[in-house]
Amino acid sequence: MKFLILCALFAIASADFLSVEQAETLRETWNKIKHNEVDILYSIFKAYPDIQAKFPKFAGKDLDSIKGSADFALHATRIVSFISEVISLSGNKANAPAIETLVTKLGVEHKDRGVTKDQFNEFRTAITNYASSHATWGDNVAAVWNQALDNVYTIIFSQL
Ligand code: HEM
Known part of the structure; x- marks a missing residue:
């Protein structure tokens, strides 16, 4: 019985982390x-x-006109680099505290800017749509992608 309880606790705890294989799938998708x-x-x-x-720099501006600007490229690179950093740390439990620190900071900074949970969910929908239409996609990839986002969003939402 004690063993079963331990197993159940372990399963719950490890749901927060991607396995090595899951992280590999995520990296393959993200690399595309x-x-x-x-x-x-x-x-x-x-x-x-x-x-x-x-975004103070982009508010009220025509999207197609700002798309080619240096400011747009800079912010796009900031977001993608952040995600790349978190993904590169995933799949190794020893990196969990580093991920927690990075993502908590992101949550705090976005709360300070008045970004809401609904807007984070919109962001999630948009980036998932992008990934599913530009990378090799299937049930397995979708499950890993959603698990990764659930993990990160749990941390972000605890700050909003
Ligand atoms: C998981 C989703 C998101 C990621 C990974 C992300 C990432 C980032 C990063 C890396 C920065 C630059 C560093 C910083 O100042 O914190 C940033 C800034 C910012 N983000 Fe996000 N962000 C996300 C979602 C959102 C959403 C949903 C909004 C708005 C509705 C938003 C609005 C902003 C604004 C206004 C800035 C400041 C831009 C500036 O300095 O002019 N972010 N974000």
Whole structure:
């Protein structure tokens, strides 16, 4: 009985972490799209203009006109680099505290800017749509992608 309880506890605890295989699947998927920084940010703003409106540099501007600007490229690169960093740390439990620290900071900074849970969910929908239409996709990839986002969003939402 004690053994079963321990197993159950372990299963719950490990749901927060990606296995080595899951992390490998995630990296393969991310590697297919991570060089499309500008395109990714464009698709997020296009689907959800309220996200674009939160950016002082982009609010009220025509999306197709700002897409080619240095500011747009800079922000797109910041977002993609952040995600790349978290993904590179995933699949190794020893890195869990580092992920927690990075993502908590992101949550705190975005709370300070007034970003809401709904907007984070919009961001999630948009980037998932982008990935599923630009990388090799299937049930297994979708499950890993969603697990990874659930893990990160649990940390972010605890700060909002
Ligand atoms: C998981 C989703 C997101 C990631 C990974 C992300 C990532 C980042 C990063 C790395 C930065 C630059 C560092 C910083 O100042 O914190 C940043 C800044 C910012 N983010 Fe996000 N972000 C996300 C979601 C959102 C959403 C949903 C909104 C708005 C609705 C938003 C609005 C902003 C704004 C306004 C800035 C400041 C831009 C500036 O300095 O002019 N972010 N974000």
